[in-house]
Amino acid sequence: MNSTLILYESKYGTTQKVAHILSLILGPSKLCNIEENVPDINIYKNVVIAFPLYEEKSGNNIIEFFKEHSYDFSKKRVCIVSVGLSKADGIKYGLRLKDIIKKDDIYYYFIKGQLEINKLDDEDKISLEVFCNKVKIPFINMGRFEYKNVINAGVKIKEYLDRPKNEAPIEVIKNEIERFIKENNTCSIATGYEDFLRSTPIEYKYFQGNIYIISEGGLKFVGILQNKNISVSIYENYTDMNSLNGLQISGEVELLDEHSSEYEKVIKLKRLEFGKFNKLPISINILKIKPSKFEFLSSKFEEMGYDVKQNLINA
Ligand SMILES: Cc1cc2nc3c(=O)[nH]c(=O)nc-3n(C[C@H](O)[C@H](O)[C@H](O)COP(=O)(O)O)c2cc1C
Structure with a gap:
């Protein structure tokens, strides 16, 4: 069975929504928050790893997990999905994860996330305000979660994961x-x-x-x-x-x-x-x-x- 494990972490829920939608489109699949009981990764043919972007803390829990547990990804298809405001950051932190899981051929996808000031905890509110003042941008809600973008991502990722490994002539x-x-x-x-x-x-x-x-x-x-x-x-x-x-x-x-x-x-x-x-x-x-x-x-x-x-x- 061409089954897919979708591993994710999320602070304010956007990446969780993304991962849930992807798990439906990419079925047969199992959706798993990295902070819960992670099933045996070896039994899945594909692994999708989704994390939100938070500067140097991007994907921290996932990175910690893969530093502690090493897996053989050589025969698996892997997709890294980053959720945030900047695609450049998505690429930067996606490549960092690639080095940790030691896999060269990875399918990357960046999805626009969102930031709602009134939902942030005090620490995030302060660090964001400092950042906005420094780069002279208004301290307001940013980005927008678009259902359609996630669906489109699901279709593209599915095409990648479904490509037969053993293709007939x-x-x-x-x-x-x-x-x-x-x-x-x-x-x-x-x-x-x-x-x-x-x-x-x-x-x-x-x-x-x-x-x-x-x-x-x-x-x-x-x-x-x-x-x-x-x-x-x-x-x-x-x-x-x-x-x-x-x-x-x-x-x-x-x-x-x-x-x-x-x-x-x-x-x-x-x-x-x-x-x-x-x-x-x-x-x-x-x-x-x-x-x-x-x-x-x-x-x-x-x-x-x-x-x-x-x-x-x-x-
Ligand atoms: C304190 C803070 C720092 C952030 N840093 C980045 C960043 O470095 N790059 C980026 O693209 N987005 C950044 N974002 C935007 C988040 O990635 C975005 O809000 C994302 O949707 C959060 O996903 P989550 O709800 O799954 O936690 C930041 C947001 C906050 C609140």
Whole structure:
């Protein structure tokens, strides 16, 4: 299992909020405050370390922990997340932690934190006021916690952590994906715009790298007409952990012109007669989905000696 431990420290709660959001996006995961009982780090494939920036005290508890306990990070993916007001400080203290855990290849991410004067303890209030007077900046609330920034960070970090360590050759991934798409005929498409979201089970036809859907219409068009982005899932019923097959496809959707040759081609592909089709008392719409990314979780990859999850990006 590609599990992730999220270790954090936080003085006023911003980094704690960041770590909690990341733990949800990065699941399967375990969220752990460094001051609580830290689980056995060796059992996790990935470790995310999040700490707030406080000048020379940045990440002090985490640093103390790793000075006292040494781990072999050589086969793990590690991400260091710093939360504060200055990215330069994030880099500086991120590199300091890197030296302590003795790992070269680390993914770093800086997230804008926030500072609310009325929440600070007396010591922090005084040191901050002294600092603000010295550098001649107003002694006021600073920064802003942005939910969206943390979500974006989660997506980027997940991409990094999910990259297979044992990647299958591209031809193998392509063949397995094509085989699975052709073996099945029903998918679920997720479409949406603003507050409107809809997931629709529907039959599809795969042809020359694209997915075609014949539709009489319906509420899925609320999303499709306003947002070309689409997500498609094709999967088998769960039986056990040794026979998993689930494919997620991201791409763009387009409504085909009913007078186009491509529309006619799809009708023929479905072994339908174009002439008869034209005489139907209702209009038939054809959607073309152009995949941009495939994420395929398949036990077949594992049987071949690769990671169970493989990705394919269309150029
Ligand atoms: C006394 C004090 C010192 C700070 N020093 C830094 C700093 O050196 N660099 C920086 O980028 N942010 C600094 N900050 C901003 C904090 O990193 C920011 O408020 C962060 O969101 C705090 O996270 P927390 O709520 O998890 O403790 C400082 C804040 C305080 C109150």
